[in-house]
Amino acid sequence: MKPVIMTTKLQKIYNMGKINVTALKGIDIEIFPGEFVAIMGPSGSGKSTLMHILGCLDTPNSGKYFIDDHEVSAMKKNQLAKIRNSKIGFVFQTFNLLPHLNILKNVELPLMYSGLKPKERTIKAKEILNHVGLGDRLSHKPSELSGGQRQRVAIARAIVTNPSIILADEPTGNLDSQSGNDVLSIFKELHSANNTIILVTHDSNIAKVAQRIIYIKDGEVADGNFTL
Ligand SMILES: Nc1ncnc2c1ncn2[C@@H]1O[C@H](COP(=O)(O)OP(=O)(O)OP(=O)(O)O)[C@@H](O)[C@H]1O
Ligand SMILES: [Mg+2]
Secondary structure (H helix, E strand, O other): OOOOEEEEEEEEEEEEOOEEEEEEEEEEEEEOOOOEEEEEOOOOOOHHHHHHHHOOOOOOOEEEEEEOOEEHHHOOHHHHHHHHHHHEEEEOOOOOOOOOOOHHHHHHHHHHHOOOOHHHHHHHHHHHHHHOOOHHHOOOOHHHOOHHHHHHHHHHHHHOOOOOEEEEEOOOOOOOHHHHHHHHHHHHHHHHOOOEEEEEOOOHHHHOOOOEEEEEEOOEEOOOOOEO
């Protein structure tokens, strides 16, 4: 089987005036279609930096990144936006919902570029929000919801475009254990539906749900890229 995601010698350097911070020192990873992979590693090791590059939210300084044989690292901004919109759903630790929009509008937003008519976008967004158990909260603003509910909105927003790759950076990091488990069961279900999932976590109980754990240390893949 061909990997859906492949990186070779991925490097990211943050330029901070006189100081350069090398966040990624040459990451080689392969992720296969339908895999559920957890990324673990100490704080500051480069996990979010890697996720942002995988999610086409940022670009590497050097190295190559391929999604389905397309070289993402060679793409221009508008091509990146296109691939991000069609193939990737991203879930952040801090939800990143738009505070002034109700949750229905938040979830409709990624469909703006889908070619669907406004009515169809609303139907689709409602369907997904129903699915994550928030059908009775459509007109609520994010601030009127609990953390777990907000994260479920964020997941709904990430999956409304039917991406095959779902990236989540500590999606349960700000949640109590019950809400965290609710969120985790949505990821399990997405995995059962053959989506590829990459999830960063500090919680080994959450990582256990994954089929494989990739450890990152000091901007590099650490030994022990093993299957549980
Ligand atoms: N925008 C930025 N500008 C400058 N340096 C950054 C930036 N983002 C991250 N860094 C640095 O890059 C390194 C990796 O950061 P990153 O956020 O990827 O770590 P992480 O593994 O996600 O950590 P955590 O577990 O705390 O979320 C750190 O040394 C950090 O200080
Ligand atoms: Mg991080």
